Amino acid sequence: xxxxxxxxxKTAAQVPLTIAVTAVDENxxxxxxxxxxxxxxxxxxxxxxxxxxxxxxxxxxxxxxxYLKNQGFISDIQLxxxxxxxxxxxxxxxxxxxxxxxxxxxxxxxxxxxGCGQGTVFGGFMDGVDDIKLPTPALSQTTIYGxxxxxxxxxxxxxxxxxxxxxxxxxxxxxLSFVEDVGRHNAxxxxxxxxxxxxxxGGDKIFYTTGRLTSEMVIKVAKMGIPVLLxxxxxTQMGLELAQNLGITMIARxxxxxxxxxxxxxxxxxxxxxxxxx
Numbered sequence: 001x002x003x004x005x006x007x008x009x010k011t012a013a014q015v016p017l018t019i020a021v022t023a024v025d026e027n028x029x030x031x032x033x034x035x036x037x038x039x040x041x042x043x044x045x046x047x048x049x050x051x052x053x054x055x056x057x058x059x060x061x062x063x064x065x066x067y068l069k070n071q072g073f074i075s076d077i078q079l080x081x082x083x084x085x086x087x088x089x090x091x092x093x094x095x096x097x098x099x100x101x102x103x104x105x106x107x108x109x110x111x112x113x114x115g116c117g118q119g120t121v122f123g124g125f126m127d128g129v130d131d132i133k134l135p136t137p138a139l140s141q142t143t144i145y146g147x148x149x150x151x152x153x154x155x156x157x158x159x160x161x162x163x164x165x166x167x168x169x170x171x172x173x174x175x176l177s178f179v180e181d182v183g184r185h186n187a188x189x190x191x192x193x194x195x196x197x198x199x200x201x202g203g204d205k206i207f208y209t210t211g212r213l214t215s216e217m218v219i220k221v222a223k224m225g226i227p228v229l230l231x232x233x234x235x236t237q238m239g240l241e242l243a244q245n246l247g248i249t250m251i252a253r254x255x256x257x258x259x260x261x262x263x264x265x266x267x268x269x270x271x272x273x274x275x276x277x278x
Contacts, residue, residue, distance in 0.1 A: 006080050006197070008061055012087035015039065015057045017180075018161045034161040038182050044093040045073055046100050050107070056157065056164065056181050059190050060085045063181075064092035066193025070220050072106060072128075074098055077196055129219055134227040134247050135203045140269040145257055146173030147230070151208055154178045158210075167191055169226070170206040184211030188220050195224055202226035209233075213252055218242040228264075230254055235262050 018034040025031050042052045043064045050073065055063060061083045068074045076098050084093040150173055155166045157180045167187035168178040177194055181187040188209065195202065202225030209217065209231050215238040221229050222242075228249045235252045240262055243250040249264030261268060 006077075007082040009082060009084045011085065015087050017056050017058060017157050036157055036161040036163040036182060039087075040090045042091045043067060044091060045103060046095060047093065048100070048103060050103070053186060054182055055186050057087070058179055058181065059194070060092050062193035062197065063186055063190040064094055064193070065197065066189035066191070067186075068094060069196055070189055070192055070223060073100070073103060129222065129246075132222050132225075132246060134222065134225065136247070137206075137227045137249055137264070137267050138269075139206070139228060139249065139267060141272045143173050144230070144251065144254065144259060144268075145272060147175075147206065147208070148254055148256065148259075149173075150175055151178075155180065155210070165209065165211045167210070168208040169195065169200075169202075169224075170208055170230075171204060172206075175208075176205070184209055185216065185220070187211075188217065192220060192224050206230055212236065213239045213243075213250060215239050215242050218246065218248060218250075222246045222248060230259075 016037055018036055021033055021035050023031050023033050037056055038054055039057055040052050041055050041057065041060055041063070043050045045068060050068065053063065053067065064083065074080070074096055079097040081095045081097060147170055151168060154168065154175060157164050158166060164180045164182055165184035165187055166178060166180045167184060168175045169191050170176060177191055179187050179190045181190065205226045206228040207221045207224065207226045207230065210233060211217065211231065212233040213229060213231050213235045215236065218229065218239050219242065227247065228251070229243065230251045232255050233252065235250060240250065243263045249267050250262045251259050252262055253260045
């Protein structure tokens with residue numbers, strides 16, 4: 001955790017991620033099932049409302065901080081004073097000594113996006129992107145296979161209830177942190193917030209997501225300093241262009257022993273037996 005004197009206050013118990021329900025199957029039989037919870041979390045910065053996120057609520061403090069950082073509302077972790085999570089009123093209040101006079105101007109500049117679970121980025125989101133310099137990764141095919149095998153042990157909420165995305169920060173084939181949420185952007189913001197709070201660097205990390213690789217995902221991972229982006233889903237044209245410009249190794253459609261490298265194939269050592277095309 002960072003040396004800043006950040007106070008975390010939770011005024012209500014942790015919320016459940018799933019709830020038990022009943023459903024009727026195709027044969028008319030009643031089945032006991034679980035479904036993912038979804039709840040609003042309004043993020044406040046110095047008591048000014050910024051956004052309401054729909055979330056599972058697994059790690060709300062990291063989500064709120066990561067969201068504000070990725071959107072360009074805060075930038076100095078040493079000036080953070082407190083995070084107050086109150087599930088009785090579904091709020092996350094972040095208090096900082098940082099100058100927030102530009103918040104209203106940034107809120108007035110918004111772009112509706114394809115983002116699952118988000119849908120909007122604000123002025124300041126692109127700040128600093130052109131200055132990002134990522135290291136060139138060294139990654140082997142067998143490491144990718146090992147990571148995909150290990151990641152299958154996660155996704156607990158998805159396995160139990162479905163309806164969520166999962167993201168993980170990985171090192172080689174090991175998963176350092178994994179989180180699920182109803183939107184992939186909530187998951188990446190949560191991990192970004194955790195890394196920022198813990199003072200972690202991303203140069204030797206791999207970012208895994210179950211969601212598609214859009215421009216927003218590429219930018220957020222670049223801001224985390226992570227040079228490798230791995231997804232079991234697909235790629236968009238703008239996401240690919242940004243990965244090419246930023247030097248991110250982009251691997252998609254990754255499942256089992258199959259994957260497609262859309263950018264950065266020269267950084268990968270193909271050291272495993274060739275797989276038949278399916």
